[in-house]
Amino acid sequence: SQQGEEDPQALSIQEGENATMNCSYKTSINNLQWYRQNSGRGLVHLILIRSNEREKHSGRLRVTLDTSKKSSSLLITASRAADTASYFCATASYNTDKLIFGTGTRLQVFP
Amino acid sequence: DVKVTQSSRYLVKRTGEKVFLECVQDMDHENMFWYRQDPGLGLRLIYFSYDVKMKEKGDIPEGYSVSREKKERFSLILESASTNQTSMYLCASRSAGQGAAEAFFGQGTRLTVV
Numbered sequence: 284s285q286q287g288e289e290d291p292q293a294l295s296i297q298e299g300e301n302a303t304m305n306c307s308y309k310t311s312i313n314n315l316q317w318y319r320q321n322s323g324r325g326l327v328h329l330i331l332i333r334s335n336e337r338e339k340h341s342g343r344l345r346v347t348l349d350t351s352k353k354s355s356s357l358l359i360t361a362s363r364a365a366d367t368a369s370y371f372c373a374t375a376s377y378n379t380d381k382l383i384f385g386t387g388t389r390l391q392v393f394p
Numbered sequence: 395d396v397k398v399t400q401s402s403r404y405l406v407k408r409t410g411e412k413v414f415l416e417c418v419q420d421m422d423h424e425n426m427f428w429y430r431q432d433p434g435l436g437l438r439l440i441y442f443s444y445d446v447k448m449k450e451k452g453d454i455p456e457g458y459s460v461s462r463e464k465k466e467r468f469s470l471i472l473e474s475a476s477t478n479q480t481s482m483y484l485c486a487s488r489s490a491g492q493g494a495a496e497a498f499f500g501q502g503t504r505l506t507v508v
Contacts, residue, residue: 387437
């Protein structure tokens with residue numbers, strides 16, 4: 284399987300705290316993307332980082348990428364109860380348009 | 395507003411039935427995907443299509459087939475449904491090429507095979 288893995292599987296924090304989730308993948312990539320899924324729904328794209336980038340920001344989101352370790356992290360700062368969702372990383376390779384997802388992290392933010 | 399529409403939100407089928415899951419996108423995307431989602435396993439790619447009538451197997455194609463006769467429509471077929479195919483099925487589409495960015499997802503079909 285080409286599927287990547289994310290850790291932790293589940294994360295519970297209080298509002299205002301930061302949440303960090305990590306993604307490891309197996310193949311060389313063109314870019315890595317993070318998605319969010321509210322309970323039982325489709326996924327929504329959050330942010331994309333290309334293989335030649337090391338860090339990217341979007342609002343309260345910060346993504347890092349270490350291609351030598353084949354890993355990425357997503358940091359959500361000053362979390363809110365509305366951030367409660369599952370978060371997935373997905374990788375896109377150079378030689379195919381396939382998009383391969385990880386196993387996901389379930390984030391619970393308590394008010 | 396971009397849209398990926400899956401034909402059913404919930405579906406209950408009997409073991410051995412032939413099941414069709416339909417997905418339509420209105421963004422003229424070349425690439426379409428079918429994933430299944432199970433607790434603790436994330437999204438696993440079943441099949442990927444990069445053009446009309448063109449397809450590639452994903453990680454778990456066994457027991458499934460696909461059809462893409464028109465660019466906007468990608469169908470997932472369970473030839474003979476089994477209880478271990480009870481799952482959430484997600485369709486997605488995305489433009490092609492190395493500059494391609496985000497995938498757009500349908501709302502999912504929760505299939506129960508009894």
